[in-house]
Amino acid sequence: MKALKIIGIIFGILAIGVAVAWNVFLVGPTEAELCGHLTGLMDAKLPGFSTSPPGAEFKESCPKRVAKGMLESQVKYVKRSKCVMAADSMEAVQACD
Numbered sequence: 001m002k003a004l005k006i007i008g009i010i011f012g013i014l015a016i017g018v019a020v021a022w023n024v025f026l027v028g029p030t031e032a033e034l035c036g037h038l039t040g041l042m043d044a045k046l047p048g049f050s051t052s053p054p055g056a057e058f059k060e061s062c063p064k065r066v067a068k069g070m071l072e073s074q075v076k077y078v079k080r081s082k083c084v085m086a087a088d089s090m091e092a093v094q095a096c097d
Contacts, residue, residue, distance in 0.1 A: 028078035029085050031070075035062035037085055038093070045090050 029037075039059060042049040049055040070077045083096035 026074050026078050028081040031063040031066040034066050034081055034084060035059065038062065041087070041090050041093065 028034075039050050039055070039062075042055070042058070050059070066081075069080070080096050084093050087093045087096065
């Protein structure tokens with residue numbers, strides 16, 4: 001009986017450890033952070049982008065597109081979003097695919 005308790009405790013600790021690790025490694029930037037970074041990159045490439053009509057449209061549609069990507073696959077989303085956040089140009093963002 002004592003051995004079963006020990007095995008149960010070990011499996012419980014392992015399950016908690018896996019859950020914590022899963023959440024730590026699969027946490028990407030928020031939609032606002034990602035869209036803000038992309039807007040900044042577009043402004044660097046095309047000055048005045050964020051104040052133009054296409055920039056306003058991008059700001060409106062970006063969070064919806066990011067949320068859609070989050071639903072497809074969390075692992076892919078986190079990997080790609082971390083790559084996008086590390087990018088320093090739009091060309092580098094395109095290489096993240």
